[in-house]
Amino acid sequence: MKSYLHSLLKFFLLCLGVVLILSLLKSGAQGNKEYYVKFKDLQSNHKETNTVSFGSSHIFRQFKPTTFDQTTKKTYSYNLGTPAADGLQNIFLLEDFLDNYKNIENIEYVLFEYIGINKIKGQNHQTLRNSYYLNASTLSLVFGNYPPWYKGASLSFLKAYLLRKLSFKNVFFNTETRRLNKLNIKYCLKERGYLALETDLRVTKNSKLVSRKKYFDTHEEELVKKFSGRDRKVSIKKKNIPVLDRLNKISNHKDYNHIQFLVVIHPMYPMLKVDKYKNLNILNLSKKDHQSILTNPSYYFDKGHLGKKGAKAFSKALGKSFNKFVKNKRKAKNK
Amino acid sequence: MLFNSFEYLLFFPLVFIVYWFVLNKHLKFQNAFLLLASYFFYGWWDWRFLSLIIFSSIVDYTIGLQMSESDNQRKRKLLLFASLLVNLGFLGVFKYYNFFIDSFNTLLDNVGMQVNMMSLNIILPVGISFYTFQTLSYTIDIYRNKLQPTKDVLQFFTYVAFFPQLVAGPIERATNLLPQFNISRQFNYDKAVDGTKQILWGFFKKVVIADSCAPIVNDIFTNYQELSPIMLILGAILFAFQIYGDFSGYSDIAIGTSRLLGFNLMQNFAFPYFSRNMGEFWRRWHISLSTWFRDYLYIPLGGSRGTQLQSVRNIFVIFIVSGFWHGANWTFIVWGFLNALFIIPSFLSGSNRNYLGVVALGKVFPSIKEAFQIFITFLLTCLAWIFFRAANVWEAGDYIRRIFSFKSFAMEELEIAGFSDFTWFLGPLIILLQMTEWKNRSRQYGLAFISKNIIIRWGFYILIILFLIQYWGSEQDFIYFQF
Structure with a gap:
C-alpha cells in the first residue's frame, strides 16, 4: 500500500510540475483572444477612451459605444465585452486591463456587467472559456479571499474553481475556436468593440438551425414572457459573491482612485441584493422603468440577446442611467 | 454520480481511504461500507430509486434461499417465475410501458380507431437494465443448481449494488462476483x-x-x-x-x-x-451482456443445436431482444435486427467462430x-x-x-x-x-x-x-x- 501511494504521489507531483510549467506560458489576456485583439485595438487606435465596458455577450452585442457616448456627452467608450465570459473571467480580464493598459490614467469609468459564474455542466459552448481561470494566481485569489465552503457556495462552485484553476488550455487553444468568432473580431473592431450582426445569422435552438425570422415567428411571445414581468426567473446566486467582493476590493484600491467602477445590471437579469457593497455603484437596468426594452420583440436578436435596435435602446438607457449617477455623485460631492 | 464528475473525484478517494486504512481488518465492515457507499453513489442521482434496488435485492435474496431449500421442482419453478415477474415487471413498467402504449395508440390510430391510452409520466431509473439482469442471473443460476445461494444478506445486497458496476455494468454473474465478497481482501500493488x-x-x-x-x-x-x-x-x-x-x-x-x-x-x-467479422465483433463488444443473452436466452432456446432454420431464428431472437434491452424504441429493435442480419452469412457458412x-x-x-x-x-x-x-x-x-x-x-x-x-x-x-x-x-x-x-x-x-x-x-x- 505504501509503495503504491508513494508512486501515486510521485506521479501526481510530476504531473503538477508539468501543468504548472504549461500554465506559466499562458498569455496575459487569460487566453481570451477576442479580448486580446480588442485590447490591442483600444491601446493603439483609441487613446482618447475614458470608459471601458466588461461583460459577457450581453455587453459584447448590446453595448454600443457611439450611442452611449451620444447620450452621456462626456464619455468616449470602448466595448471590451466578450461572448461567453462570465463574472469571474471578467474580473480577471479587468485586473489584466488595469495592470497592462498603458493609458490607464485616462480611464475614468469602468462598466462591469453583473453576471454569475456559470456552471460547467451543460454549457459546452462555454467550456473552453470557463477553463481560463485555473492558474496558480487565480487559485490563490479565490481561495485566499473567499473560501467557497465558508460562503456556503455549492459543490459545483468548488468544482468550477478546482477544475478550472490549473488549466493551461489557453496555451494551446484560445477562444478563437469557432469560425464565427473570427468573424466577430473582424466586425467588432469597426465599432469600438461592439458587434453589430443582425440579419445574416441563424439562431440555434436545441442544436437545430432555424432561420431567425422563423424562430421569432414562433417564439415571440415566449421571449417577451421569459424576460419581462412576473415570469422572469429570479436567480440571485451565491456564486456571484466572489466576483462582487473582488470588484469591491479593486474599486477601493488606491491606484484606481481616479476610476469609477459601475456595476451594470442588464434588464434580462433580476435585481441583485447589493446592500453589502456600499462602495459599488450600480446602474440597475432591471428595474421596472427599463422593462420596455424587453417587451419589444423587434429588439431581440436571438432568445437571449438584443439585436441592433435593442442594443441601441439598451445603450441609450444605460447612458441615461449613467447620467443620473454622475448627477447624483456631483450632488453628493457638493453637499 | 458520474465517474467523470467532480463529486466522484472526491467520493472515491474517500471510499478508498476508509476501505483500506480504517476497515481493512474487518471483512464485514468493509462489505457494509461498500454497501453504504454504493447506495450513496446511486442515491446521489435520485435517492427515491434506491427503494427499487433494495426491494429487488430483498425479493431475490429471499427467493434464492427458498429455492435452495426446496426439492419440489414445481415450487422452484414458481419461485423463479416470481423473480422474473418482479424484476422484469419493474423493467416493463419503468422502461417499456410507455413504448407499448404509444405503439398501441399509433397502431389503432393507423387503422382509424381513436383510443388514447394514457402513458405514464415517469423517469427511467438509472442502470435498471443492468442490475435487473445481474440479480436475475443469481436466481436463474440457483434454479439451475449452478450456484448455492448466499445466506449473508450483506454480501448479497452489496453484490447487487456494488457501485463501480451498478449503473452501466459489466453485468456480473453471481458465480464470479458474489464469492469475492466472502474472501478477505489484501491490497495488491x-x-x-x-x-x-x-x-x-x-x-x-x-x-x-x-x-x-x-x-x-x-x-x-x-x-x-x-x-x-x-x-x-x-x-x-x-x-x-x-x-x-x-x-x-x-x-x-x-x-x-x-x-x-x-x-x-x-x-x-x-x-x-x-x-x-460480425461474429467476432459480438464476442468482443459488451461481452457481459452478450454472454448473458447467450447463457440465459440463446442456449435455452436451443442455440445452434436444432435445425439451421431454428438456429437462425434463435440468432434473430437474441439480437432483437438485445436491441430492445438497449431501449424502448423501434430504432434499437432495427439495430438488433440488422446485426443479426450481418451475422447470419458467417453463421451459415460456418465461419462465425473462425x-x-x-x-x-x-x-x-x-x-x-x-x-x-x-x-x-x-x-x-x-x-x-x-x-x-x-x-x-x-x-x-x-x-x-x-x-x-x-x-x-x-x-x-x-x-x-x-x-x-x-x-x-x-x-x-x-x-x-x-x-x-x-x-x-x-x-x-x-x-x-x-x-x-x-x-x-x-x-x-x-x-x-x-x-x-x-x-x-x-x-x-x-x-x-x-x-
Missing part, C-alpha cells in the same frame, strides 16, 4: 497499479474521445438533411467512436475501480473494432486481408449504429439514403456540424486511441502495456493526464446510463 492505469485509460476514452465526438455527432444527426454524404459518413464514424469511448471507457473505469478495491470484474470490451484469437498476434501490422476484413466489419457496424443513434427509424433510413445521394460538400457544412479549430484534434486523438489499443490488443485493456522504459511510460501517462485536463469540463452523461 500490481493489481492497484493496473486498476489505476485502466481508470486513466477509461477516462481518456470517455472524456477525450467520446465527449469530443458527442457535440459533432449531435449536430450532424440533428442537421443531417442539410449535409452532404461525406459529412453523414463522418457522423456515423464519429458516433462509432463516441459510443465505444463512452461505454468501454465506463467499463474500464468500473473494472479499474473494482481492482483498486480488491475485486476482479469480467472484461467487457476486447477491442471490438479490430474484429474480422476468429477466436487475437488478430495479427505477434505482428506489428495486420495482413492486407485482415485489414480489409476489419474495415468491412467496421463499416457494417457503423451502418447499424446509424439506427442506434437516430431519433426514429424513418430518420435513420433517410440518413442512409442521403449517404448514397450526390450532394456535393460545401464549407458551410463544417459550421453546421459544429466544427471548430478544436475539432481538428479529434482525428489524431482517435488515431492515438486506436494505435494504443492495437498495441495492447492481446491484453485486458488499452493501456496495459506502453513500454518498459519508465520515462516513456510515465511520459505517456502524463500526456493522457494533460489531454484529460484539456478536455475535462463538459461532463456528458454516459450513453449507456439510459439503458
Whole structure:
C-alpha cells in the first residue's frame, strides 16, 4: 500500500510540475483572444477612451459605444465585452486591463456587467472559456479571499474553481475556436468593440438551425414572457459573491482612485441584493422603468440577446442611467 | 454520480481511504461500507430509486434461499417465475410501458380507431437494465443448481449494488462476483497499479474521445438533411467512436475501480473494432451482456443445436431482444435486427467462430486481408449504429439514403456540424486511441502495456493526464446510463 501511494504521489507531483510549467506560458489576456485583439485595438487606435465596458455577450452585442457616448456627452467608450465570459473571467480580464493598459490614467469609468459564474455542466459552448481561470494566481485569489465552503457556495462552485484553476488550455487553444468568432473580431473592431450582426445569422435552438425570422415567428411571445414581468426567473446566486467582493476590493484600491467602477445590471437579469457593497455603484437596468426594452420583440436578436435596435435602446438607457449617477455623485460631492 | 464528475473525484478517494486504512481488518465492515457507499453513489442521482434496488435485492435474496431449500421442482419453478415477474415487471413498467402504449395508440390510430391510452409520466431509473439482469442471473443460476445461494444478506445486497458496476455494468454473474465478497481482501500493488492505469485509460476514452465526438455527432444527426454524404459518413464514424469511448471507457473505469478495491470484474470490451467479422465483433463488444443473452436466452432456446432454420431464428431472437434491452424504441429493435442480419452469412457458412484469437498476434501490422476484413466489419457496424443513434427509424433510413445521394460538400457544412479549430484534434486523438489499443490488443485493456522504459511510460501517462485536463469540463452523461 505504501509503495503504491508513494508512486501515486510521485506521479501526481510530476504531473503538477508539468501543468504548472504549461500554465506559466499562458498569455496575459487569460487566453481570451477576442479580448486580446480588442485590447490591442483600444491601446493603439483609441487613446482618447475614458470608459471601458466588461461583460459577457450581453455587453459584447448590446453595448454600443457611439450611442452611449451620444447620450452621456462626456464619455468616449470602448466595448471590451466578450461572448461567453462570465463574472469571474471578467474580473480577471479587468485586473489584466488595469495592470497592462498603458493609458490607464485616462480611464475614468469602468462598466462591469453583473453576471454569475456559470456552471460547467451543460454549457459546452462555454467550456473552453470557463477553463481560463485555473492558474496558480487565480487559485490563490479565490481561495485566499473567499473560501467557497465558508460562503456556503455549492459543490459545483468548488468544482468550477478546482477544475478550472490549473488549466493551461489557453496555451494551446484560445477562444478563437469557432469560425464565427473570427468573424466577430473582424466586425467588432469597426465599432469600438461592439458587434453589430443582425440579419445574416441563424439562431440555434436545441442544436437545430432555424432561420431567425422563423424562430421569432414562433417564439415571440415566449421571449417577451421569459424576460419581462412576473415570469422572469429570479436567480440571485451565491456564486456571484466572489466576483462582487473582488470588484469591491479593486474599486477601493488606491491606484484606481481616479476610476469609477459601475456595476451594470442588464434588464434580462433580476435585481441583485447589493446592500453589502456600499462602495459599488450600480446602474440597475432591471428595474421596472427599463422593462420596455424587453417587451419589444423587434429588439431581440436571438432568445437571449438584443439585436441592433435593442442594443441601441439598451445603450441609450444605460447612458441615461449613467447620467443620473454622475448627477447624483456631483450632488453628493457638493453637499 | 458520474465517474467523470467532480463529486466522484472526491467520493472515491474517500471510499478508498476508509476501505483500506480504517476497515481493512474487518471483512464485514468493509462489505457494509461498500454497501453504504454504493447506495450513496446511486442515491446521489435520485435517492427515491434506491427503494427499487433494495426491494429487488430483498425479493431475490429471499427467493434464492427458498429455492435452495426446496426439492419440489414445481415450487422452484414458481419461485423463479416470481423473480422474473418482479424484476422484469419493474423493467416493463419503468422502461417499456410507455413504448407499448404509444405503439398501441399509433397502431389503432393507423387503422382509424381513436383510443388514447394514457402513458405514464415517469423517469427511467438509472442502470435498471443492468442490475435487473445481474440479480436475475443469481436466481436463474440457483434454479439451475449452478450456484448455492448466499445466506449473508450483506454480501448479497452489496453484490447487487456494488457501485463501480451498478449503473452501466459489466453485468456480473453471481458465480464470479458474489464469492469475492466472502474472501478477505489484501491490497495488491500490481493489481492497484493496473486498476489505476485502466481508470486513466477509461477516462481518456470517455472524456477525450467520446465527449469530443458527442457535440459533432449531435449536430450532424440533428442537421443531417442539410449535409452532404461525406459529412453523414463522418457522423456515423464519429458516433462509432463516441459510443465505444463512452461505454468501454465506463467499463474500464468500473473494472479499474473494482481492482483498486480488491475485486476482479469480467472484461467487457476486447477491442471490438479490430474484429474480422460480425461474429467476432459480438464476442468482443459488451461481452457481459452478450454472454448473458447467450447463457440465459440463446442456449435455452436451443442455440445452434436444432435445425439451421431454428438456429437462425434463435440468432434473430437474441439480437432483437438485445436491441430492445438497449431501449424502448423501434430504432434499437432495427439495430438488433440488422446485426443479426450481418451475422447470419458467417453463421451459415460456418465461419462465425473462425476468429477466436487475437488478430495479427505477434505482428506489428495486420495482413492486407485482415485489414480489409476489419474495415468491412467496421463499416457494417457503423451502418447499424446509424439506427442506434437516430431519433426514429424513418430518420435513420433517410440518413442512409442521403449517404448514397450526390450532394456535393460545401464549407458551410463544417459550421453546421459544429466544427471548430478544436475539432481538428479529434482525428489524431482517435488515431492515438486506436494505435494504443492495437498495441495492447492481446491484453485486458488499452493501456496495459506502453513500454518498459519508465520515462516513456510515465511520459505517456502524463500526456493522457494533460489531454484529460484539456478536455475535462463538459461532463456528458454516459450513453449507456439510459439503458
